[in-house]
Amino acid sequence: MSTMDKRGGRSTQRTLWLALLFGQALVAVAIVMLIRSRPSGNPSSWNEATSQPTDRDALLHEGAELQLHLQSWRRRAAAASITEPDSILGLSTTTITTTTSSTAGASASSPTCDPNGHPVTAVAPIEPKYLMRPASEVASENPEFARLLAAHSNEQREIMLALTNAVMICKNTTLCWWNGGNILESFLEILERSNITNHLIGVTDEQAAKYLEDRAAARGPRAFAVNWFRPAVQIPAVQANTREANRVSSLKFSLLQTSLQLGHHTMITDMDLVYISNPFDELHRDADIESSSDGFDEMAYGSMTSIHDPTMGWGGGGLYMNTFTVNVGCAYLRATHRAFAVVKRAADQLAAQPGWDQQVFNEHLLTKSHGDYSSPYATLRVMDIDKFVNSKRFFRTRRAAYLPGASSSAPTPVMVHFNYHPDKHARMLCIMDRYFRNKLDACDKFPGGSEPGSR
Structure with a gap:
């Protein structure tokens, strides 16, 4: 294979790799935007012109699933040697942790990974009917x-x-x-x-x-x-x-x-x-x-x-x-x-x-x-x-x-x-x-x- 063919192959692989990362980042940003656009769990703070009644248990379940998606993306980003993945999302680790807490204990784990690259094990979310009310x-x-x-x-x-x-x-x-x-x-x-x-x-x-x-x-x-x-x-x-x-x-x-x-x-x-x-x-x-x-x-x-x-x-x-x-x-x-x-x-x-x-x-x-x-x-x-x-x-x-x-x-x-x-x-x-x-x-x-x- 010629030198040009080898360079062309590497260029194609790099392009595919960047496209994959860009696609993953778009998914993660969409998830975060969805979290941020969600009305507050406190009805008194909703905008009455745009808010609709929501089911609290469904929101808790949805929040837990969104957090799992974010954790999955971070693991794959770490495997691809992407440093500071939160900067891609425009969020800090503290922000993500706060978002997790707002799901009323749906996940108690940290989104970070431990030193050997394996994710921290997450305890299963509590069944919504056993969560404390506000x-x-x-x-x-x-x-x-x-x-x-x-x-x-x-x-x-x-x-x-x-x-x-x-x-x-x-x-x-x-x-x-x-x-x-x-x-x-x-x-x-x-x-x-x-x-x-x-x-x-x-x-x-x-x-x-x-x-x-x-x-x-x-x-x-x-x-x-x-x-x-x-x-x-x-x-x-x-x-x-x-x-x-x-x-x-x-x-x-x-x-x-x-x-x-x-x-x-x-x-x-x-x-x-x-x-x-x-x-x-x-x-x-x-x-x-x-x-x-x-x-x-x-x-x-x-x-x-x-x-x-x-x-x-x-x-x-x-x-x-x-x-x-x-x-x-x-x-x-x-x-x-x-x-x-x-x-x-x-x-x-x-x-x-x-x-x-x-x-x-x-x-x-x-x-x-x-x-x-x-x-x-x-x-x-x-x-x-x-x-x-x-x-x-x-x-x-x-x-x-x-x-x-x-x-x-x-x-x-x-x-x-x-x-x-x-x-x-x-x-x-x-x-x-x-x-x-x-x-x-x-x-x-x-x-x-x-x-x-x-x-």
């Missing part, structure tokens, strides 16, 4: 709850949310299941002792409301303020004939959906526990959900174990992970789309069929994606089980470190939760005596289990 919409529907959250949350927009009814006062011992005792009153003392001012208590009946009103009147205006309200939500009809605890607990997800959508990071709490210090001081805040555990050993965090089937010969071994469920009696949920997705899935299931809120919550949080099922992909941090301690670890599995109190080698917990023992209130009082009133031997008499003499 806070302004939710606030307009729940103005009083929004006002209370704003008034009582801390500077980080964090709130502790609890629920109570007259059963927690336990005037009728046939209705309470912890051998008697006013858990509500003890919980209020705990809030004051640990100075947890950013709290809000939902009161579900008249008896509990009157108790709090009478208590406030007796203590006077200078006393520690108890922040409470009457929730405007109903217990799901399917929970009507379940245990009292289930009926009250089923409400927590309804309130939790609202507080998260209003942008408040929420610590949901039971009352059968003792906060020895302020739990907000011990949070890591690096996950969608940060929760205490029902685990009392290494299974709280997950432990690897194995199985061997001799009938399978040399291939009969296998590994699997053991892990305990987290306990939504003390759980901190950040106001993220993926934390909200777990809560809404649990709430929808509890509204459709009877169930135990903790079991349902864990199923949606921990079940892996498989087949047609897509996980919410919420990130989870398990709280330190020697700071956020359950009663089985305190009184039984690590008993020698905690008891007797005078020779305890364990650090002072942040919280002790009486989820394993039926004599809840009696053990609450012993923890309060030991850590609030320095009665070191207050818990020494209690057995490890529920039966006398058990260790």
Whole structure:
């Protein structure tokens, strides 16, 4: 082949290559122009002369698809050694990231590539019905709850949310299941002792409301303020004939959906526990959900174990992970789309069929994606089980470190939760005596289990 033929071939290849790049750039520019021309997701900012009603879910889906197109173009541009592809689009990386965020969490990945040239893996978009609605919409529907959250949350927009009814006062011992005792009153003392001012208590009946009103009147205006309200939500009809605890607990997800959508990071709490210090001081805040555990050993965090089937010969071994469920009696949920997705899935299931809120919550949080099922992909941090301690670890599995109190080698917990023992209130009082009133031997008499003499 002559030199001229070789030059002509290279010229033709260069022309085809430039034409391909030009065509790709035109497609990308068209996509960006479409994004920029899309009316705002906020109806109040539309131009009334040109705007048309749009479907929010469809827009979210369209935005996610457009972002995938842009990511695909960047990968091909990088493979063709095109530097600074965003300059071709007339956009900065920051602009693209903002555009991605405006799709309400449809894609959490960055459009950039990592050093070896492979794209950053994108987590699947959240199904639109599990995305949080705009806070302004939710606030307009729940103005009083929004006002209370704003008034009582801390500077980080964090709130502790609890629920109570007259059963927690336990005037009728046939209705309470912890051998008697006013858990509500003890919980209020705990809030004051640990100075947890950013709290809000939902009161579900008249008896509990009157108790709090009478208590406030007796203590006077200078006393520690108890922040409470009457929730405007109903217990799901399917929970009507379940245990009292289930009926009250089923409400927590309804309130939790609202507080998260209003942008408040929420610590949901039971009352059968003792906060020895302020739990907000011990949070890591690096996950969608940060929760205490029902685990009392290494299974709280997950432990690897194995199985061997001799009938399978040399291939009969296998590994699997053991892990305990987290306990939504003390759980901190950040106001993220993926934390909200777990809560809404649990709430929808509890509204459709009877169930135990903790079991349902864990199923949606921990079940892996498989087949047609897509996980919410919420990130989870398990709280330190020697700071956020359950009663089985305190009184039984690590008993020698905690008891007797005078020779305890364990650090002072942040919280002790009486989820394993039926004599809840009696053990609450012993923890309060030991850590609030320095009665070191207050818990020494209690057995490890529920039966006398058990260790």
